[in-house]
Amino acid sequence: xxxxxxxxxxxxxxxxxxxxxxxxxxxxxxxxxxxxxxxxxxxxxxxxxxxxxxxxxxxxxxxxxxxxxxxxxxxxxxxxxxxxxxxxxxxxxxxxxxxxxxxxxxxxxxxxxxxxxxxxxxxxxxxxxxxxxxxxxxxxxxxxxxxxxxxxxxxxxxxxxxxxxxxxxxxxxxxxxxxxxxxxxxxxxxxxxxxxxxxxxxxxxxxxxxxxxxxxxxxxxxxxxxxxxxxxxxxxxxxxxxxxxxxxxxxxxxxxxxxxxxxxxxxxxxxxxxxxxxxxxxxxxxxxxxxxxxxxxxxxxxxxxxxxxxxxxxxxxxxxxxxxxxxxxxxxxxxxxxxxxxxxxxxxxxxxxxxxxxxxxxxxxxxxxxxxxxxxxxxxxxxxxxxxxxxxxxxxxxxxxxxxxxxxxxxxxxxxxxxxxxxxxxxxxxxxxxxxxxxxxxxxxxxxxxxxxxxxxxxxxxxxxxxxxxxxxxxxxxxxxxxxxxxxxxxxxxxxxxxxxxxxxxxxxxxxxxxxxxxxxxxxxxxxxxxxxxxxxxxxxxxxxxxxxxxxxxxxxxxxxxxxxxxxxxxxxxxxxxxxxxxxxxxxxxxxxxxxxxxxxxxxxxxxxxxxxxxxxxxxxxxxxxxxxxxxxxxxxxxxxxxxxxxxxxxxxxxxxxxxxxxxxxxxxxxxxxxxxxxxxxxxxxxxxxxxxxxxxxxxxxxxxxxxxxxxxxxxxxxxxxxxxxxxxxxxxxxxxxxxxxxxx
Amino acid sequence: xxxxxxxxxxxxxxxxxxxxxxxxxxxxxxxxxxxxxxxxxxxxxxxxxxxxxxxxxxxxxxxxxxxxxxxxxxxxxxxxxxxxxxxxxxxxxxxxxxxxxxxxxxxxxxxxxxxxxxxxxxxxxxxxxxxxxxxxxxxxxxxxxxxxxxxxxxxxxxxxxxxxxxxxxxxxxxxxxxxx
Numbered sequence: 001x002x003x004x005x006x007x008x009x010x011x012x013x014x015x016x017x018x019x020x021x022x023x024x025x026x027x028x029x030x031x032x033x034x035x036x037x038x039x040x041x042x043x044x045x046x047x048x049x050x051x052x053x054x055x056x057x058x059x060x061x062x063x064x065x066x067x068x069x070x071x072x073x074x075x076x077x078x079x080x081x082x083x084x085x086x087x088x089x090x091x092x093x094x095x096x097x098x099x100x101x102x103x104x105x106x107x108x109x110x111x112x113x114x115x116x117x118x119x120x121x122x123x124x125x126x127x128x129x130x131x132x133x134x135x136x137x138x139x140x141x142x143x144x145x146x147x148x149x150x151x152x153x154x155x156x157x158x159x160x161x162x163x164x165x166x167x168x169x170x171x172x173x174x175x176x177x178x179x180x181x182x183x184x185x186x187x188x189x190x191x192x193x194x195x196x197x198x199x200x201x202x203x204x205x206x207x208x209x210x211x212x213x214x215x216x217x218x219x220x221x222x223x224x225x226x227x228x229x230x231x232x233x234x235x236x237x238x239x240x241x242x243x244x245x246x247x248x249x250x251x252x253x254x255x256x257x258x259x260x261x262x263x264x265x266x267x268x269x270x271x272x273x274x275x276x277x278x279x280x281x282x283x284x285x286x287x288x289x290x291x292x293x294x295x296x297x298x299x300x301x302x303x304x305x306x307x308x309x310x311x312x313x314x315x316x317x318x319x320x321x322x323x324x325x326x327x328x329x330x331x332x333x334x335x336x337x338x339x340x341x342x343x344x345x346x347x348x349x350x351x352x353x354x355x356x357x358x359x360x361x362x363x364x365x366x367x368x369x370x371x372x373x374x375x376x377x378x379x380x381x382x383x384x385x386x387x388x389x390x391x392x393x394x395x396x397x398x399x400x401x402x403x404x405x406x407x408x409x410x411x412x413x414x415x416x417x418x419x420x421x422x423x424x425x426x427x428x429x430x431x432x433x434x435x436x437x438x439x440x441x442x443x444x445x446x447x448x449x450x451x452x453x454x455x456x457x458x459x460x461x462x463x464x465x466x467x468x469x470x471x472x473x474x475x476x477x478x479x480x481x482x483x484x485x486x487x488x489x490x491x492x493x494x495x496x497x498x499x500x501x502x503x504x505x506x507x508x509x510x511x512x513x514x515x516x517x518x519x520x521x522x523x524x525x526x527x528x529x530x531x532x533x534x535x536x537x538x539x540x541x542x543x544x545x546x547x548x549x550x551x552x553x554x555x556x557x558x559x560x561x562x563x564x565x566x567x568x569x570x571x572x573x574x575x576x577x578x579x580x581x582x583x584x585x586x587x588x589x590x591x592x593x594x595x596x597x598x599x600x601x602x603x604x605x606x607x608x609x610x611x612x613x614x615x616x617x618x619x620x621x622x623x624x625x626x627x628x629x630x631x632x633x634x635x636x637x638x639x640x641x642x643x644x645x646x647x648x649x650x651x652x653x654x655x656x657x658x659x660x661x662x663x664x665x666x667x668x669x670x671x672x673x674x675x676x677x678x679x680x681x682x683x684x685x686x687x688x689x690x691x692x693x694x695x696x697x698x699x700x701x702x703x704x705x706x707x708x709x710x711x712x713x714x715x716x717x718x719x720x721x722x723x724x725x726x727x728x729x730x731x732x733x734x735x736x737x738x739x740x741x742x743x744x745x
Numbered sequence: 746x747x748x749x750x751x752x753x754x755x756x757x758x759x760x761x762x763x764x765x766x767x768x769x770x771x772x773x774x775x776x777x778x779x780x781x782x783x784x785x786x787x788x789x790x791x792x793x794x795x796x797x798x799x800x801x802x803x804x805x806x807x808x809x810x811x812x813x814x815x816x817x818x819x820x821x822x823x824x825x826x827x828x829x830x831x832x833x834x835x836x837x838x839x840x841x842x843x844x845x846x847x848x849x850x851x852x853x854x855x856x857x858x859x860x861x862x863x864x865x866x867x868x869x870x871x872x873x874x875x876x877x878x879x880x881x882x883x884x885x886x887x888x889x890x891x892x893x894x895x896x897x898x899x900x901x902x903x904x905x906x907x908x909x910x911x912x913x914x915x916x917x918x919x920x921x922x923x924x925x
Contacts, residue, residue, distance in 0.1 A: 091881055216761035216763070225883050634785070
């Protein structure tokens with residue numbers, strides 16, 4: 001019989017010798033402590049280099065394996081995005097691998113869509129069902145009637161499948177529901193979209209300005225590292241946020257702006273820079289057009305004008321503008337991420353881009369720098385598939401969104417409702433993105449889903465979208481599979497590999513295997529001639545003379561450094577039509593949009609309502625990590641932030657005011673009710689808005705930990721405002737009121 | 746040569762409270778669910794919009810005066826190499842006297858019945874590594890080292906940057922310093 005420590009100690013107190021003999025320990029009392037330094041022995045017998053998939057940043061990791069189990073994940077010091085350090089999510093990757101709720105075997109739906117009733121089947125049966133469904137859709141509606149929604153590195157295999165299949169409808173919510181507006185704005189102004197990771201030199205900035213971007217809570221590892229480095233080196237921080245964010249707490253100036261008025265603030269900052277000569281005149285004279293038009297445009301946009309709109313002290317606006325201007329050109333206006341707020345987001349980002357230009361920080365150290373990709377050969381295919389015959393279908397019938405540069409995921413949803421677009425989508429493959437939380441207007445999304453003839457979900461966990469699928473395909477996690485090599489853009493090109501650390505658990509399979517098997521069933525094997533992902537990657541490396549042996553050991557290979565800014569001797573490249581920075585955009589004017597950003601007021605909240613804002617927590621990536629027990633321990637659910645003074649005045653709560661941590665139900669302007677969520681009464685937010693971290697309130701009962709915890713901002717986002725320029729869905733246009741959550745017996 | 750005196754400096758200006766230290770501690774030390782050896786505190790003062798916030802990654806302070814060691818009836822709580830306060834789990838009966846005496850709430854009861862706490866990752870330090878929390882910290886807010894060595898980074902930080910310790914009035918002489 002094994003004795004626990006406590007039992008042993010209790011017995012030992014009565015008869016030390018006998019008990020000690022029974023457990024085989026030495027009899028000396030002090031000898032009980034055989035190991036003076038308690039070593040948990042989690043260092044791996046084997047350490048495998050790979051890159052992370054807990055978010056999209058792709059940091060290099062070292063996975064420690066002991067007795068066949070991954071014990072811990074640390075940062076790879078050789079990888080430029082992690083530099084040996086990881087955010088909590090990256091460190092918590094084992095929580096995903098060993099999540100007890102993981103999808104284990106392929107599933108076929110056995111009830112109405114959305115009722116989440118499934119039967120486990122073999123891979124052959126599941127892929128047979130997918131193949132049969134796809135062939136039927138192709139016969140009746142053409143191959144283009146299939147759309148792919150994708151997020152994450154494994155999606156590359158599924159994109160390849162789409163091309164072979166003959167459909168151009170490959171979309172990701174990361175564009176029209178996230179960073180799309182800024183891509184359009186920087187393209188218009190500088191001729192180049194920003195992409196990911198953004199080409200920012202935070203470490204060398206002397207002043208960093210964040211506008212609604214809460215770096216630090218929003219854990220983009222390398223950027224957070226560089227933000228800390230910059231602050232450590234004495235850089236100043238200006239933070240514009242209705243909430244006293246973590247970044248705001250470190251700022252020289254925090255501007256607690258009224259939500260929806262950012263363009264007014266930006267115009268007044270531009271006004272101050274121009275009026276006080278705090279801009280880079282020589283740089284603009286050489287590289288920019290439209291300065292005179294800009295000057296005329298902001299002539300009356302004084303801090304006093306903006307103060308009345310934004311609720312900010314004009315003195316604060318002026319002082320922050322001066323600080324920003326004084327630090328030029330190493331004065332970095334961060335472009336933000338998740339930029340879809342009010343439907344005028346391209347224009348807001350244009351105002352930010354114009355500011356970047358005035359500061360002369362495009363192409364400068366401490367500003368926006370050049371990045372490049374490690375050259376990597378394509379896989380030597382026998383022949384490319386014929387291109388799809390019909391165009392992408394994400395735009396409405398009559399056109400619109402002329403400057404969308406990627407497929408709109410929201411547009412694909414719309415094209416699934418009959419008669420909205422050039423042709424109708426009839427089948428979806430959804431890879432690693434839970435559209436239920438990602439998209440606004442959930443009823444309309446589900447209506448679109450119910451129109452489908454086939455929905456295939458590929459995921460690691462039983463995400464909400466899986467409940468709506470006809471076939472669910474369980475993918476192996478990133479620690480259990482090989483993937484394509486990755487060469488993201490960076491200031492020094494690099495190449496990173498993803499390799500299997502431990503074999504897949506259960507009956508999950510890597511994406512490359514799923515695609516190859518599916519292709520075989522629909523007669524597309526010739527497009528997937530590789531044996532497996534490793535052979536595929538090795539072939540790509542071999543063309544450029546890179547060694548798999550080296551790369552698989554180090555996990556990363558660095559390319560040649562090159563000049564990234566003017567200070568290093570880099571030329572300023574501007575790929576706009578004029579070859580100049582376009583402060584005034586003729587392109588927008590020709591399309592009947594404002595050529596310079598104009599502030600237009602947003603709708604005010606109905607009585608007793610608060611504007612609903614959402615954001616991130618460092619421990620979680622969207623709703624993807626909320627079931628991860630490790631990460632949920634320090635952050636188990638979201639809370640709704642409400643200003644404590646506003647709470648004291650809350651109508652209906654006069655007799656018994658809300659208490660800290662009490663559960664409330666949020667009801668939005670359309671009567672949609674949230675699940676009960678704890679209220680965080682705080683001084684750290686304005687009185688006219690509330691804030692929630694995105695990703696909770698999950699309805700997938702098979703994610704046992706996440707189910708029913710907190711509330712979903714996405715559920716409450718029944719309204720959105722479309723950005724007419726690029727089709728982004730501005731989602732900060734919903735309002736909520738408070739009700740006390742019913743007490744549950 | 747003087748004896749080593751291990752200490753940690755926590756730069757509250759760099760720390761964003763992301764919890765990377767907490768998660769890496771959990772996997773490094775194979776802590777069970779519900780157990781933490783370090784944690785994040787956000788201390789907010791003021792009213793909107795005049796606010797300040799200090800963010801701290803906290804852990805056992807490995808005090809110079811150790812009420813936990815004095816309170817321990819079995820000798821399980823003890824001062825190890827470099828002043829690091831450890832609990833020998835083999836000797837611990839889980840009586841919680843040390844927890845009652847610790848002003849910082851730095852200790853918790855492991856489900857196996859013994860009291861557990863931060864060890865400054867002494868098993869790593871003995872191999873020449875830094876504690877796991879410091880290794881992963883993306884903002885490099887944590888600096889561990891030998892305060893008895895005036896040339897060490899931690900000495901440099903503690904001697905040159907304004908800093909405070911938690912509850913100095915408790916008289917325990919903490920060796921975790923919060924740079925302000």
